[in-house]
Amino acid sequence: MQTAVRAKHLQQAIDGGALAPAADTLAGLPAQDAAAVLEAMERKSRTIAFRLLPKDRAVRVFDHLDPDVQAELVATLGTADVAEAFDHLEPDDRAELLDELPATIAKQLIRDLSPAQREATAVVLGFPRGSVGRRMSPEYMHVFNDDTAGSAIERIKLRGREAETIYSIPVVDHERRLVGVVGLRDILLADPADPVAAYANAPIFAQAGESAESAAWRCVDRGVLALPVVDSEDRLIGVLTLDDAAEVVDAARDEDEARAGAREPLKTPYLQSSTLAITRARVVWLFVLAVSAILTVNVLEIFEGTLEQKVALALFIPLLTGIGGNTGSQAATTVTRALATDEVEGSDAPRVAFKEVRVGLTMGASLGLVGFVVAGAIYGWGIGTVIGLTIVSVCTVAATVGGLMPLAARAIKVDPAVFSTPFISTFCDATGLLIYFSIAKAVLGI
Structure with missing residues (x-):
């Protein structure tokens, strides 16, 4: 303000x-x-x-x-x-x-x-x-694994002013291959005759060609002051500092939040952005949602006769589509975050699917029981049964699909955020209605 x-x-x-x-x-x-x-x-x-x-x-x-x-x-x-x-x-x-x-x-x-x-x-x-190689600093301080603490301090005094940071120092061999990381504090407090290698820790590093967002999340989550960046032969070529990593994470978070709200992020502050720029940021997603929402309309048209026979079913459509969309979005957000921090990868798809099936089934059973009791008490136990079974099914499907969509996006080289709220909500609306009316026809015999 x-x-x-x-x-x-x-x-x-x-x-x-x-x-x-x-x-x-x-x-x-x-x-x-x-x-x-x-x-x-x-x-x-x-x-x-x-x-x-x-x-x-x-x-x-x-x-x-x-x-x-x-x-x-x-x-x-x-x-x-x-x-x-x-x-x-x-x-x-x-x-x-x-x-x-x-x-x-x-x-x-x-x-x-x-x-x-x-x-x-x-x-x-x-x-x-978009690679971490673009965001790294090639101006870094390093020491060799056979340096003593005393010689390492002299090297830091001689070249430290040229480096972007000196608090976390990569340790390399004489072919510049990364072998560890040592803190400035450890070097300063060490006996000058001690080898640097004795104080080095196993390095957390990034390959230069990998996603800057993925490397930045790793740097921020693990509190690494400077993340070494290496080439394809593990030779040190730069460092990603914690402040640069935080900038990358903030920018990625802003972009994900914008796309979750069905718009593109603005490049300039809102009040300084032109009407045309704001329109462009929103209108494309509105077109996508308008076209995809036709699926929901088609589903309602298919089951128009079912609705005419049991008008009460129409009252629960907003509830069921809302539950499905929110469940899918929660799963997608969780897995997108796990992807960004390298907690999961494409090969983990079966494990993710199995976990989300169990999560969706558990949530669905809890919500479905409430839906069964409330709807059954007011509209009859037949309707209550339909609502309860539908909630269980919708939550299970939405959680599974929501969890797998970010992995599918990563596999086809698309930003997982693109597959977040807008697409998942639309998918869950259409499939949720199909599940709902199919269960209603089976249970109520209409």
Whole structure:
């Protein structure tokens, strides 16, 4: 809330021509807070506000901005105005910004980099988008497995300033193959003559080509300060720091939440997003849901005669479809999370299915008993039996399908979040109605 208020006041000052007070306001904010205020402003005012920053401060603020906003400033101000800020970005952040820029501007910015920074950026850009290789930092500190603690400390003093982090240090052999990880605290407290290998732990690491989201979840869940990243021959090529991993996880969570709500995530703050951008984020999913909902209508049409004979059955349709959709979404969310943290993989599909069958059956039996008693007492025990059996069946099917859909999505290289609430709800609506009316015809003889 405070950020929004500051952004509003700053924008009003700029729109009113009070540039000196606006510059003073920005000067009094920490770099991270100033970046948040700029992101909440309208595009034109944001550009002016960024120009009000002193050069050295602009570099620090630029580093904290979202890549979309960074790209916008580059496109608006030109490469000359942001060249120094671009040069001061970490290689992984620089690669993320380059992904957002037109090719001509990106080439110009790369051309203006120092040779060392250009080489570091090229390492990261050599991996596919979405891979942990794109998000790692190639500027890391390492020690060799035959180093003593004393020589390792000297190496850290000599090269530590160039590394993104020195608190968790990969241990490699002389062919740069990862053999362990050692903490800075352990090295500092060790006898200088002790070998580093004596204090090293088995490494938790990631392959450069694997999903950045999967590696980030592993890093965050296990509290790893720096996750080593290796190539196909297990040679160390970079590290994914905990703060970068947290950014990846937050972005993935925002995307999953958006798609669970049947929309695409917005790239800019809501109030700064255009009507067209918001429409695009929502309308595609509405088309998908509208087309898929035709299945539900067709099912109702098929059983129209059954409804005419037993009108009371129509009263329970919202209840049953709601239970099915929620059960499927719960299962899908749980398995999607397990996939992201590498708790399950594609080969675990039979185990996932068996577990979800049992979970769905248990939940269905509990809810079905309540449905049987309540519906039976009010509408007759025949209707109660239909409701009870349907709830048991729907919960079992929805939980099983919901649990397997993320695995199927991963198998065909699709984001599991795409198969979350919208598709599962529609599937459960259609299959739930089929189950409901089939049981009603069998039990009630209609």
